[in-house]
Amino acid sequence: MTKRQGRLFFIICTLVSATAFIGLTFDSHRRFPGLTNEDKLTPEIIRGKDVWHNSNCINCHTLLGEGGYYAPDLTKITQQRGTPYLTAFLKDPSQFYSEEKHRRLMPNPKLSDAEISEVIAFLDWVGHIDNQGWPPRPIIVSGTTIPGTDVGQPSTHTSVSTDPVAQGEALFRSSPPACGACHSIAPGVNLAGPTLAGLATRAAAIITSPEYKGEAKTSADYIRESITHPSVYLVPGATYSANNQSFMPDNFATDLEPRQIDSLVAYLETLK
Amino acid sequence: MRYRSQSIAYWYFAIAMCLFGLQLVFGLLTASKYLGPDPLLDFLPFDKTKAIHTNLLIVWVLTGFMGATYYVVPEESRSEIYSVKLAYIQLVTWTLMGVTAIVGYMFGWTAGNKMLEQPFPLKIVIVIVMLMFLYNILMTIKRAGRWTVTEGVLVAGLGLAAVLYLPALIEYENYTVSIFYRWWTIHLWVEGVWEMIQGGLLAYLLIRLSGADREVMEKWLYVIVGLVFMAGILGTAHHYYWVGVPHYWLPIGGFFSALEPMALLGMAMYAYFAMRRAGFSHPNSLAVHWTIGSAVFTVFGAGLLGLAHTWPSVNKWTHGTLITAMHGHGAFYGAYAMTVMAMISYTLPHLTNDRKVEGNSLGYWAFWMQVMGMFGMTLSFGTAGIGQVYLERILGLGYLDTQLKLQVHFLMLIATASVFATGAALFIWNFFRTVPRSAATIDSSTSAPDLAPAGHASSAGSG
Ligand code: HEM
Ligand SMILES: [Fe+2]
Numbered sequence: 001m002t003k004r005q006g007r008l009f010f011i012i013c014t015l016v017s018a019t020a021f022i023g024l025t026f027d028s029h030r031r032f033p034g035l036t037n038e039d040k041l042t043p044e045i046i047r048g049k050d051v052w053h054n055s056n057c058i059n060c061h062t063l064l065g066e067g068g069y070y071a072p073d074l075t076k077i078t079q080q081r082g083t084p085y086l087t088a089f090l091k092d093p094s095q096f097y098s099e100e101k102h103r104r105l106m107p108n109p110k111l112s113d114a115e116i117s118e119v120i121a122f123l124d125w126v127g128h129i130d131n132q133g134w135p136p137r138p139i140i141v142s143g144t145t146i147p148g149t150d151v152g153q154p155s156t157h158t159s160v161s162t163d164p165v166a167q168g169e170a171l172f173r174s175s176p177p178a179c180g181a182c183h184s185i186a187p188g189v190n191l192a193g194p195t196l197a198g199l200a201t202r203a204a205a206i207i208t209s210p211e212y213k214g215e216a217k218t219s220a221d222y223i224r225e226s227i228t229h230p231s232v233y234l235v236p237g238a239t240y241s242a243n244n245q246s247f248m249p250d251n252f253a254t255d256l257e258p259r260q261i262d263s264l265v266a267y268l269e270t271l272k
Numbered sequence: 273m274r275y276r277s278q279s280i281a282y283w284y285f286a287i288a289m290c291l292f293g294l295q296l297v298f299g300l301l302t303a304s305k306y307l308g309p310d311p312l313l314d315f316l317p318f319d320k321t322k323a324i325h326t327n328l329l330i331v332w333v334l335t336g337f338m339g340a341t342y343y344v345v346p347e348e349s350r351s352e353i354y355s356v357k358l359a360y361i362q363l364v365t366w367t368l369m370g371v372t373a374i375v376g377y378m379f380g381w382t383a384g385n386k387m388l389e390q391p392f393p394l395k396i397v398i399v400i401v402m403l404m405f406l407y408n409i410l411m412t413i414k415r416a417g418r419w420t421v422t423e424g425v426l427v428a429g430l431g432l433a434a435v436l437y438l439p440a441l442i443e444y445e446n447y448t449v450s451i452f453y454r455w456w457t458i459h460l461w462v463e464g465v466w467e468m469i470q471g472g473l474l475a476y477l478l479i480r481l482s483g484a485d486r487e488v489m490e491k492w493l494y495v496i497v498g499l500v501f502m503a504g505i506l507g508t509a510h511h512y513y514w515v516g517v518p519h520y521w522l523p524i525g526g527f528f529s530a531l532e533p534m535a536l537l538g539m540a541m542y543a544y545f546a547m548r549r550a551g552f553s554h555p556n557s558l559a560v561h562w563t564i565g566s567a568v569f570t571v572f573g574a575g576l577l578g579l580a581h582t583w584p585s586v587n588k589w590t591h592g593t594l595i596t597a598m599h600g601h602g603a604f605y606g607a608y609a610m611t612v613m614a615m616i617s618y619t620l621p622h623l624t625n626d627r628k629v630e631g632n633s634l635g636y637w638a639f640w641m642q643v644m645g646m647f648g649m650t651l652s653f654g655t656a657g658i659g660q661v662y663l664e665r666i667l668g669l670g671y672l673d674t675q676l677k678l679q680v681h682f683l684m685l686i687a688t689a690s691v692f693a694t695g696a697a698l699f700i701w702n703f704f705r706t707v708p709r710s711a712a713t714i715d716s717s718t719s720a721p722d723l724a725p726a727g728h729a730s731s732a733g734s735g
Contacts, residue, residue: 009495066515131514136665
């Protein structure tokens with residue numbers, strides 16, 4: 001090979017791959033609006049993106065898996081935590097996590113109420129980007145969920161069995177609805193939400209107590225109500241609710257099918 | 273040193289060394305936060321120290337590249353630099369920009385976009401500095417009316433690096449699009465045009481150190497850069513897998529980025545065979561260490577550790593974990609930090625007084641402590657990352673609980689990083705140990721012996 005042939009090799013390689021790359025870039029631009037739901041990209045969300053950048057969130061957290069590796073990934077966070085929880089958290093993270101226990105803590109980002117709701121809107125928009133199903137299973141912020149792990153099990157969409165309890169259990173562990181991201185079923189392990197160990201027994205006690213103002217007459221009713229209308233009865237605890245509103249997302253009544261709620265209730269009723 | 277204006281390089285290297293030291297201070301500070309708790313939480317939290325750490329890296333390496341270019345171009349084009357004054361104005365502006373950026377980050381003045389944190393006005397300053405630099409270099413070459421492939425590759429790499437910074441100036445409303453173009457800058461820098469710069473400097477060093485035939489070296493340089501672009505351009509897609517792009521980027525990114533290590537392996541073979549031919553007989557054996565070391569460490573840090581997580585079905589699990597930090601450290605260090613230190617080691621006997629060409633034992637300690645320290649750091653990040661992937665991604669343990677279980681790896685990280693930092697401190701101390709040669713005393717008759725090994729008189733003219 002001569003130097004001229006070497007140069008020719010260089011020029012051809014560069015031109016061919018650069019051309020292919022630019023061609024695919026054009027095609028990607030045609031597809032971005034659909035993949036990212038660009039029609040839902042409101043000014044509020046764009047302001048939320050500015051909050052995200054101005055606060056330098058990305059140098060601790062990852063979003064779509066990109067960023068610092070010092071704090072949890074936030075890609076699907078709004079599907080795991082409701083707006084009231086995230087709002088309260090962003091107002092004062094030290095209320096929710098302890099530096100003694102986890103050896104690290106998020107500094108208070110000092111955001112205004114408007115900025116908080118904008119950045120949550122932004123994160124919610126990001127969470128709905130079609131990104132090839134990443135992460136392959138939910139990344140949970142904190143809490144030990146290995147005992148209830150579903151490693152190696154098929155996801156809920158391929159039905160595991162016709163037994164409603166088994167279906168409910170599988171649904172509980174899949175994402176969405178990602179119940180397990182906030183609730184463990186191990187006694188005493190409280191994550192973002194209270195543990196559901198012994199739920200059926202507790203429910204029976206709650207519905208007969210004077211603090212209870214809801215309609216439920218049985219534990220099954222109570223469990224159903226807690227899923228569909230989380231704020232009817234508030235489990236005591238400053239990290240579970242504020243201003244009479246539970247931090248649990250309130251979208252399950254609409255986002256889950258009645259059959260799915262039935263199976264969740266059937267499963268949770270077994271936690272005695 | 274044949275040309276007075278080559279002494280510009282000394283001051284670029286001096287600034288680069290100061291910023292390198294500062295980078296490590298912030299690196300150690302950042303690493304200590306992995307252990308926690310953090311007493312500086314409210315003043316200098318992780319996000320700030322980390323941004324400062326990575327920005328200092330990019331700035332000092334670029335400073336080193338520019339210094340190296342001011343050294344190489346006069347020799348290759350056989351002419352003084354077009355404007356020495358402009359070169360110094362450029363250095364002062366560049367340094368002020370860097371310092372402003374770092375102080376700004378401390379007080380929360382940031383664009384908050386990973387590795388492109390520079391606020392918009394500073395981005396403009398960066399572009400202006402790059403234009404000053406390219407103007408000065410191109411005018412030098414034009415005035416000389418002579419250029420070589422080695423310097424051509426080097427200067428083209430720097431020019432393209434400036435061009436690829438431009439997408440970072442634009443604001444994108446759609447976050448996915450913003451990520452898409454962020455990688456045009458970051459990926460196409462480190463796995464494209466910076467490898468051109470590395471290749472150009474490597475060719476320069478090998479021709480000087482081994483006396484290898486220039487025609488042969490430059491022929492292979494073309495081939496290597498061709499391989500870099502063949503794999504690296506479409507390899508950009510290994511950053512696109514999970515960010516909201518069409519599906520076809522997955523196989524494309526996997527296939528082409530898996531080819532990238534070939535180009536890096538080619539570069540290492542290029543260095544090894546050139547040196548073997550010369551019998552490693554150049555008196556500046558420290559520069560030989562850094563040159564070969566850089567080529568070999570690039571294959572490890574960039575090639576092997578990059579390959580480890582570049583395939584989509586692997587990256588699906590490792591994406592966004594400490595595995596990325598493992599690779600990032602090994603790659604940047606081997607390919608770019610070491611290349612700059614190779615250039616410094618080669619030029620220092622010419623740029624400073626009272627320095628033996630063959631180096632001193634301090635120089636070898638600096639080399640081996642850095643190499644071993646960085647190897648240990650990649651192992652620490654790597655083992656931490658494997659633990660993280662298994663516990664958090666596969667078993668579903670919470671992120672914060674997983675991090676607690678990685679404490680032992682963070683201790684290992686700090687221990688190995690201390691070895692590394694000691695090696696770096698020795699290198700920096702060795703750099704500043706002797707005073708620079710003043711430009712007035714320089715002319716070809718008094719220049720230090722720039723020896724090619726006996727019997728290998730190079731065709732390069734100044735070798
Ligand atoms: C000198 C060459 C290289 C340098 C300096 C380098 C540097 C880096 C850095 C700093 C990152 C982290 C970026 C971020 O987190 O924002 C990264 C990511 C990555 N690199 Fe490299 N790299 C090099 C070569 C390679 C090669 C040759 C491969 C593949 C064979 C590779 C594969 C990857 C992959 C797959 C990621 C993304 C990891 C993820 O986010 O999931 N790199 N690289
Ligand atoms: Fe890359």
